[in-house]
Amino acid sequence: DPNIDKEHIEIDNDSPYPEVRSAVANTDDPDMPCTTIRAWTLGLLAAIIIPGLNQFFFFRYPSVNVGSLVAQLLFFPVGRFWAYAMPKRKIFGVQLNPGPFSVKEHVLVTIMATVGGSSAYATDIVAVQRVYYNQQFNFSYQWFLVLSTQMIGFSLGGVCKRFLVSPPSM
Secondary structure, eight states: OTTSOHHHHHHHHSOSOHHHHHHSOSSOOTTSOOSOHHHHHHHHHHHHHHHHHHHHHHTSSSOOOOOHHHHHHHHHHHHHHHHHHSOSOEETTEESOOSSOOHHHHHHHHHHHHHHHSOOTHHHHHHHHHHTSOOOOOHHHHHHHHHHHHHHHHHHHHHHHHHHTSSTTO
């Protein structure tokens, strides 16, 4: 469009911080694969295994916490190995191995591991009710308590996205 000043758009989308500008490009490569079977499989695996380990070790002393950095470091070689070992086949029209393990796939796996990495705080409520107050509730109460508190947190994150994520200065 001849009416749009491309330099102004470039400056508007760029971060005011030089550290961010030097580390993160403000352009996107649309040819780089992101939502692949590999990324979703590894991300869901990380989002299931890491919270399970964290919840298991939560009641142990000394407790062990498996953070998102561990997932980020562990799943990069797994993704590279998948790119090396998997055949280039299509199953149900989806490519099993779309090429090298990309940065976008690694970011997606890390985000999935980070979001699911910590245990839900409502599990503490269930544990305290059982141990200290001797209140035994059925599984549906426990499930809906944990689910509702998690959904409230995610919805507040969605509301705040406009202010905390979208501005380039953040």
